[in-house]
Amino acid sequence: MPIRQEKERNAARSRAAILDAAEALFAARGYDATSLTEVGAAAGVSRGTPGYFFGSKAELYRAVLDRAFGEVREAVRAGRARALASSQSPEVILAGAVSDYFDFLAARPNFVRLIEREALSGNGELEGAEHLSAGQEALAAISAELGLDDAESGDAAQLLLSIIALCWFPLIHARTVAPAVGVDFGTAADFERRKRHVVSLVLHGLSGLARSTTSTLAEADAHD
Amino acid sequence: MPIRQEKERNAARSRAAILDAAEALFAARGYDATSLTEVGAAAGVSRGTPGYFFGSKAELYRAVLDRAFGEVREAVRAGRARALASSQSPEVILAGAVSDYFDFLAARPNFVRLIEREALSGNGELEGAEHLSAGQEALAAISAELGLDDAESGDAAQLLLSIIALCWFPLIHARTVAPAVGVDFGTAADFERRKRHVVSLVLHGLSGLARSTTSTLAEADAHD
DNA sequence: TAGGTCTTGCTTGTTGTCCAGCAAGTTGTC
DNA sequence: GACAACTTGCTGGACAACAAGCAAGACCTA
Numbered sequence: 001m002p003i004r005q006e007k008e009r010n011a012a013r014s015r016a017a018i019l020d021a022a023e024a025l026f027a028a029r030g031y032d033a034t035s036l037t038e039v040g041a042a043a044g045v046s047r048g049t050p051g052y053f054f055g056s057k058a059e060l061y062r063a064v065l066d067r068a069f070g071e072v073r074e075a076v077r078a079g080r081a082r083a084l085a086s087s088q089s090p091e092v093i094l095a096g097a098v099s100d101y102f103d104f105l106a107a108r109p110n111f112v113r114l115i116e117r118e119a120l121s122g123n124g125e126l127e128g129a130e131h132l133s134a135g136q137e138a139l140a141a142i143s144a145e146l147g148l149d150d151a152e153s154g155d156a157a158q159l160l161l162s163i164i165a166l167c168w169f170p171l172i173h174a175r176t177v178a179p180a181v182g183v184d185f186g187t188a189a190d191f192e193r194r195k196r197h198v199v200s201l202v203l204h205g206l207s208g209l210a211r212s213t214t215s216t217l218a219e220a221d222a223h224d
Numbered sequence: 225m226p227i228r229q230e231k232e233r234n235a236a237r238s239r240a241a242i243l244d245a246a247e248a249l250f251a252a253r254g255y256d257a258t259s260l261t262e263v264g265a266a267a268g269v270s271r272g273t274p275g276y277f278f279g280s281k282a283e284l285y286r287a288v289l290d291r292a293f294g295e296v297r298e299a300v301r302a303g304r305a306r307a308l309a310s311s312q313s314p315e316v317i318l319a320g321a322v323s324d325y326f327d328f329l330a331a332r333p334n335f336v337r338l339i340e341r342e343a344l345s346g347n348g349e350l351e352g353a354e355h356l357s358a359g360q361e362a363l364a365a366i367s368a369e370l371g372l373d374d375a376e377s378g379d380a381a382q383l384l385l386s387i388i389a390l391c392w393f394p395l396i397h398a399r400t401v402a403p404a405v406g407v408d409f410g411t412a413a414d415f416e417r418r419k420r421h422v423v424s425l426v427l428h429g430l431s432g433l434a435r436s437t438t439s440t441l442a443e444a445d446a447h448d
Numbered sequence: 449t450a451g452g453t454c455t456t457g458c459t460t461g462t463t464g465t466c467c468a469g470c471a472a473g474t475t476g477t478c
Numbered sequence: 479g480a481c482a483a484c485t486t487g488c489t490g491g492a493c494a495a496c497a498a499g500c501a502a503g504a505c506c507t508a
Contacts, residue, residue, distance in 0.1 A: 009472060009487050032256035035463060046489050057464065113344055119400040120337055122252065135404030157406040158421040164401060165393035166386055176343040177388060180359030182381040197382040204428040233453050233506055259497060270455050
């Protein structure tokens with residue numbers, strides 16, 4: 001009877017471990033600052049294994065990005081379905097969606113960091129049309145929910161962009177500009193307060209956007 | 225009279241050229257991805273000159289950061305002085321300040337990119353107390369302007385953080401998430417529209433923040 | 449000519465990629 | 479069922495490319 005091996009051969013497990021390690025390292029340190037040696041070490045495999053499975057460092061990076069985007073698209077789709085099935089007022093639905101989006105991102109800081117790095121590097125790695133679908137779906141959902149026609153959907157796009165900006169920011173700058181302007185993000189309660197502020201801002205902006213709608217703002221404001 | 229040299233020796237000029245080139249390259253590609261060879265080439269000097277003037281790559285980077293922060297602090301100070309000297313209503317002043325801030329950043333995209341990279345890298349390079357002063361000054365200015373006491377100034381900090389987030393976002397994601405949600409940033413007019421949206425959002429948020437104030441929102445909304 | 453400015457050659461270290469090889473299975477054959 | 483042939487998973491050495499830092503020297507100007 002053979003002694004229990006410390007690590008059994010398992011391609012799927014190794015691939016996933018490498019992908020996990022690479023995602024964490026790329027998000028934390030950036031592409032150039034992480035070596036395949038580090039990725040291998042973090043994944044519990046050797047220096048050469050990432051190359052064996054993914055061909056090259058660039059392809060590994062691409063694989064990390066693809067997986068992350070897949071998860072986000074999935075989440076957006078689920079959130080949209082939930083919103084459409086709901087019978088709440090647009091304000092309440094929007095407040096819930098923003099709140100959920102905020103929480104989703106807070107639980108996956110790697111995703112925001114990866115996109116941020118991509119955006120800064122400016123190589124059109126993200127501009128492949130496939131990656132845009134999550135955003136397009138979200139926009140369509142918001143426009144439909146708010147009952148905006150095509151002419152007004154530009155406003156919905158602006159609002160969506162603002163939502164994204166507001167939700168992303170604390171994840172990146174919790175230790176830089178947030179403390180510089182006197183906002184702490186030490187505890188979960190700090191994030192909760194920030195979330196309430198974002199939801200409130202968006203709802204007030206919404207009321208300014210569609211002035212004709214009867215305001216159920218007070219009700220929606222109490223969400224969360 | 226000597227024949228005009230193609231390039232005369234001039235330490236101050238070389239230093240500045242290296243600083244400019246390094247700022248652009250660090251902002252565009254990041255610290256690790258830019259070599260001193262590239263910096264030298266972009267500055268019109270040789271490979272070794274950046275090292276001669278700044279000692280090491282790390283010190284050059286620090287110098288770039290210091291210069292950029294100095295400029296921003298200067299601008300915030302000037303904007304604050306202008307606001308304090310004004311006799312407009314708080315809403316109008318805030319709208320003008322947000323608009324000016326938006327324009328200032330749009331004219332210096334390198335600054336936002338550098339901070340963003342710093343924030344992502346997570347090394348506490350920005351946490352030196354000196355760099356925080358611009359944010360603190362801005363917060364004090366806003367709190368004073370809106371007549372908030374200490375208990376409410378937390379709300380002012382939240383609002384300031386939102387302003388920063390909203391103004392920074394288009395500069396970084398004009399080619400990534402903006403097109404993904406259907407917002408173009410091809411022309412100056414696109415930026416103008418975005419700016420109006422941000423100002424409007426902030427003002428509506430302000431009205432929600434201080435409900436007791438008599439609303440001069442319509443007036444302020446017409447700003448710019 | 450003295451000293452600051454700037455360049456070039458060199459050293460040392462790191463990184464990505466290629467590749468030969470080996471161990472653990474898997475399949476086929478008798 | 480046993481043995482050989484073959485595939486797959488994974489390792490670690492070799493190598494070329496390139497980086498930063500240093501030092502020696504060239505060049506310019508005062």
